Amino acid sequence: MVPHPNRRMARQLAQVDADLCASCGICVGSCPSSTPFRSMAELVTGIDLPHSPINQLRQKLKADLESLTSNQKIVVFGCDHGANIDVLRGSGVATFSLVCTGMLPPSFIEYALRDGASGVLVTGCQNGGCEFRLGQKWTQARLEGQREPSLRASVSRSHLQIIWADVGDEAALKQALSTLKNRIALTQGPLPTVEPI
Numbered sequence: 001m002v003p004h005p006n007r008r009m010a011r012q013l014a015q016v017d018a019d020l021c022a023s024c025g026i027c028v029g030s031c032p033s034s035t036p037f038r039s040m041a042e043l044v045t046g047i048d049l050p051h052s053p054i055n056q057l058r059q060k061l062k063a064d065l066e067s068l069t070s071n072q073k074i075v076v077f078g079c080d081h082g083a084n085i086d087v088l089r090g091s092g093v094a095t096f097s098l099v100c101t102g103m104l105p106p107s108f109i110e111y112a113l114r115d116g117a118s119g120v121l122v123t124g125c126q127n128g129g130c131e132f133r134l135g136q137k138w139t140q141a142r143l144e145g146q147r148e149p150s151l152r153a154s155v156s157r158s159h160l161q162i163i164w165a166d167v168g169d170e171a172a173l174k175q176a177l178s179t180l181k182n183r184i185a186l187t188q189g190p191l192p193t194v195e196p197i
Protein backbone atom coordinates (compact mmCIF):
# COMPACT_ATOMS: atom_id res chain seq x y z
CA MET A 1 0.00 0.00 0.00
CA VAL A 2 1.31 3.48 -0.88
CA PRO A 3 0.02 6.96 0.01
CA HIS A 4 -2.97 7.92 -2.14
CA PRO A 5 -2.23 10.85 -4.51
CA ASN A 6 -5.55 12.38 -3.52
CA ARG A 7 -5.48 12.24 0.25
CA ARG A 8 -8.95 13.70 0.55
CA MET A 9 -10.42 10.63 -1.15
CA ALA A 10 -8.45 7.91 0.58
CA ARG A 11 -5.35 7.42 2.62
CA GLN A 12 -3.74 4.58 0.76
CA LEU A 13 -3.62 3.07 -2.69
CA ALA A 14 -2.75 -0.50 -3.69
CA GLN A 15 0.27 -0.59 -5.95
CA VAL A 16 1.37 -3.72 -7.81
CA ASP A 17 4.94 -4.88 -7.31
CA ALA A 18 5.66 -6.42 -10.70
CA ASP A 19 8.36 -8.66 -9.23
CA LEU A 20 5.79 -10.25 -6.91
CA CYS A 21 2.85 -10.36 -9.31
CA ALA A 22 1.91 -13.89 -10.37
CA SER A 23 -0.08 -12.63 -13.39
CA CYS A 24 -3.18 -14.51 -12.28
CA GLY A 25 -5.58 -11.73 -13.28
CA ILE A 26 -7.72 -12.20 -10.16
CA CYS A 27 -7.46 -8.45 -9.56
CA VAL A 28 -8.89 -7.82 -13.04
CA GLY A 29 -11.89 -9.96 -12.19
CA SER A 30 -12.41 -8.08 -8.96
CA CYS A 31 -12.22 -4.57 -10.41
CA PRO A 32 -15.67 -2.94 -10.84
CA SER A 33 -14.33 -1.08 -13.87
CA SER A 34 -13.87 -4.37 -15.71
CA THR A 35 -17.56 -4.57 -16.56
CA PRO A 36 -18.05 -5.01 -20.33
CA PHE A 37 -21.30 -3.01 -20.19
CA ARG A 38 -19.35 0.23 -20.24
CA SER A 39 -20.02 1.99 -23.53
CA MET A 40 -16.42 3.05 -24.22
CA ALA A 41 -15.00 1.75 -27.52
CA GLU A 42 -11.99 0.34 -25.70
CA LEU A 43 -12.66 -1.18 -22.31
CA VAL A 44 -10.09 0.38 -19.99
CA THR A 45 -10.20 -0.99 -16.47
CA GLY A 46 -8.50 -0.10 -13.18
CA ILE A 47 -5.98 -2.92 -13.40
CA ASP A 48 -5.19 -5.15 -16.32
CA LEU A 49 -2.85 -7.89 -17.52
CA PRO A 50 -0.75 -6.32 -20.29
CA HIS A 51 -0.48 -9.60 -22.20
CA SER A 52 -4.20 -10.38 -21.88
CA PRO A 53 -6.23 -7.16 -21.55
CA ILE A 54 -9.89 -7.38 -20.60
CA ASN A 55 -10.79 -5.33 -23.67
CA GLN A 56 -9.48 -8.20 -25.79
CA LEU A 57 -11.85 -10.59 -24.04
CA ARG A 58 -14.82 -8.31 -24.73
CA GLN A 59 -13.86 -7.94 -28.39
CA LYS A 60 -13.36 -11.67 -28.88
CA LEU A 61 -16.59 -12.47 -27.07
CA LYS A 62 -18.58 -10.22 -29.37
CA ALA A 63 -16.85 -11.54 -32.51
CA ASP A 64 -17.19 -15.19 -31.54
CA LEU A 65 -20.85 -14.84 -30.61
CA GLU A 66 -21.56 -13.32 -34.00
CA SER A 67 -19.73 -16.15 -35.75
CA LEU A 68 -21.62 -18.96 -34.02
CA THR A 69 -24.11 -20.55 -36.40
CA SER A 70 -26.18 -22.70 -34.07
CA ASN A 71 -29.56 -21.58 -32.72
CA GLN A 72 -28.33 -22.49 -29.27
CA LYS A 73 -25.19 -20.44 -28.62
CA ILE A 74 -23.09 -21.37 -25.61
CA VAL A 75 -20.18 -19.40 -24.16
CA VAL A 76 -17.62 -21.26 -22.06
CA PHE A 77 -15.25 -19.43 -19.73
CA GLY A 78 -12.45 -21.65 -18.44
CA CYS A 79 -8.95 -21.72 -17.08
CA ASP A 80 -5.62 -22.47 -18.74
CA HIS A 81 -4.76 -24.74 -15.81
CA GLY A 82 -8.05 -26.63 -15.51
CA ALA A 83 -9.86 -29.13 -17.71
CA ASN A 84 -9.31 -28.47 -21.41
CA ILE A 85 -12.33 -26.50 -22.63
CA ASP A 86 -11.27 -26.92 -26.27
CA VAL A 87 -13.02 -30.30 -26.22
CA LEU A 88 -16.33 -28.39 -26.08
CA ARG A 89 -15.71 -26.13 -29.03
CA GLY A 90 -18.14 -26.45 -31.94
CA SER A 91 -20.53 -24.60 -34.22
CA GLY A 92 -22.61 -23.54 -31.24
CA VAL A 93 -19.94 -23.21 -28.57
CA ALA A 94 -17.35 -20.45 -28.13
CA THR A 95 -14.60 -21.07 -25.60
CA PHE A 96 -12.47 -18.57 -23.69
CA SER A 97 -9.60 -19.90 -21.62
CA LEU A 98 -8.32 -17.39 -19.07
CA VAL A 99 -5.09 -17.37 -17.10
CA CYS A 100 -7.29 -18.19 -14.11
CA THR A 101 -11.08 -18.29 -13.93
CA GLY A 102 -10.68 -15.73 -11.14
CA MET A 103 -9.92 -13.23 -13.91
CA LEU A 104 -13.51 -13.37 -15.09
CA PRO A 105 -15.61 -10.36 -14.04
CA PRO A 106 -19.06 -11.86 -13.31
CA SER A 107 -20.64 -9.14 -15.45
CA PHE A 108 -19.19 -10.89 -18.51
CA ILE A 109 -21.67 -13.71 -17.93
CA GLU A 110 -24.60 -11.30 -18.06
CA TYR A 111 -23.03 -9.51 -21.01
CA ALA A 112 -22.74 -12.74 -22.99
CA LEU A 113 -26.37 -13.62 -22.28
CA ARG A 114 -27.50 -10.12 -23.31
CA ASP A 115 -25.39 -10.32 -26.46
CA GLY A 116 -26.92 -13.47 -27.85
CA ALA A 117 -25.64 -16.40 -25.82
CA SER A 118 -28.28 -18.92 -24.86
CA GLY A 119 -26.20 -20.08 -21.95
CA VAL A 120 -22.85 -19.71 -20.20
CA LEU A 121 -20.71 -22.43 -18.72
CA VAL A 122 -18.03 -21.45 -16.20
CA THR A 123 -15.30 -23.87 -15.29
CA GLY A 124 -11.92 -23.90 -13.60
CA CYS A 125 -9.81 -26.03 -11.32
CA GLN A 126 -11.51 -27.84 -8.47
CA ASN A 127 -11.59 -26.38 -4.98
CA GLY A 128 -8.07 -26.49 -3.57
CA GLY A 129 -6.48 -27.05 -6.97
CA CYS A 130 -6.19 -23.45 -8.16
CA GLU A 131 -2.78 -22.67 -9.67
CA PHE A 132 -3.05 -19.27 -7.98
CA ARG A 133 -4.49 -20.59 -4.73
CA LEU A 134 -7.78 -18.72 -4.42
CA GLY A 135 -9.08 -18.06 -7.93
CA GLN A 136 -11.70 -20.82 -7.77
CA LYS A 137 -12.84 -19.81 -4.30
CA TRP A 138 -13.25 -16.14 -5.15
CA THR A 139 -15.01 -16.93 -8.43
CA GLN A 140 -17.52 -19.19 -6.74
CA ALA A 141 -18.17 -16.58 -4.05
CA ARG A 142 -18.73 -13.90 -6.70
CA LEU A 143 -21.11 -16.08 -8.68
CA GLU A 144 -23.04 -16.94 -5.52
CA GLY A 145 -23.36 -13.27 -4.58
CA GLN A 146 -21.15 -13.58 -1.51
CA ARG A 147 -18.26 -11.48 -2.75
CA GLU A 148 -17.98 -8.33 -4.85
CA PRO A 149 -18.20 -7.94 -7.73
CA SER A 150 -21.03 -10.42 -7.69
CA LEU A 151 -23.19 -11.79 -10.45
CA ARG A 152 -26.45 -9.86 -10.37
CA ALA A 153 -29.37 -11.72 -8.85
CA SER A 154 -31.45 -10.88 -11.92
CA VAL A 155 -29.26 -13.05 -14.16
CA SER A 156 -31.09 -16.28 -14.93
CA ARG A 157 -29.29 -19.13 -13.17
CA SER A 158 -31.03 -21.60 -15.45
CA HIS A 159 -28.80 -20.24 -18.23
CA LEU A 160 -25.62 -20.70 -16.21
CA GLN A 161 -23.73 -23.91 -15.47
CA ILE A 162 -20.71 -24.08 -13.18
CA ILE A 163 -18.42 -27.07 -13.16
CA TRP A 164 -15.10 -27.22 -11.32
CA ALA A 165 -12.93 -29.65 -13.26
CA ASP A 166 -9.22 -30.39 -13.32
CA VAL A 167 -7.11 -31.59 -16.23
CA GLY A 168 -8.40 -35.07 -17.06
CA ASP A 169 -11.99 -34.20 -16.10
CA GLU A 170 -13.02 -33.38 -19.66
CA ALA A 171 -15.81 -35.98 -19.59
CA ALA A 172 -17.40 -34.09 -16.69
CA LEU A 173 -17.11 -30.89 -18.74
CA LYS A 174 -18.98 -32.47 -21.63
CA GLN A 175 -21.64 -33.72 -19.28
CA ALA A 176 -22.05 -30.24 -17.78
CA LEU A 177 -22.45 -28.74 -21.25
CA SER A 178 -25.08 -31.31 -22.10
CA THR A 179 -26.94 -30.55 -18.87
CA LEU A 180 -26.91 -26.83 -19.66
CA LYS A 181 -28.12 -27.35 -23.22
CA ASN A 182 -30.98 -29.56 -22.09
CA ARG A 183 -32.04 -27.06 -19.44
CA ILE A 184 -31.97 -24.17 -21.91
CA ALA A 185 -34.08 -26.17 -24.34
CA LEU A 186 -36.78 -26.28 -21.67
CA THR A 187 -36.84 -22.50 -21.26
CA GLN A 188 -38.47 -20.23 -23.77
CA GLY A 189 -38.07 -16.77 -25.25
CA PRO A 190 -35.07 -14.47 -25.73
CA LEU A 191 -33.63 -12.45 -22.85
CA PRO A 192 -34.50 -8.73 -22.82
CA THR A 193 -31.80 -6.32 -23.98
CA VAL A 194 -30.38 -3.55 -21.80
CA GLU A 195 -28.79 -0.23 -22.64
CA PRO A 196 -25.02 0.12 -21.97
CA ILE A 197 -24.01 2.24 -18.96
Ligand code: SF4
Binds near residue numbers: 024
Ligand atom coordinates in the same frame (compact mmCIF):
# COMPACT_ATOMS: atom_id res chain seq x y z
S1 SF4 B 1 -4.12 -10.40 -8.19
FE1 SF4 B 1 -2.68 -11.62 -9.45
S2 SF4 B 1 -2.38 -10.36 -11.33
FE2 SF4 B 1 -3.31 -9.03 -9.80
S3 SF4 B 1 -1.56 -7.99 -8.83
FE3 SF4 B 1 -2.04 -9.79 -7.55
S4 SF4 B 1 -0.73 -11.45 -8.34
FE4 SF4 B 1 -0.72 -9.79 -9.89
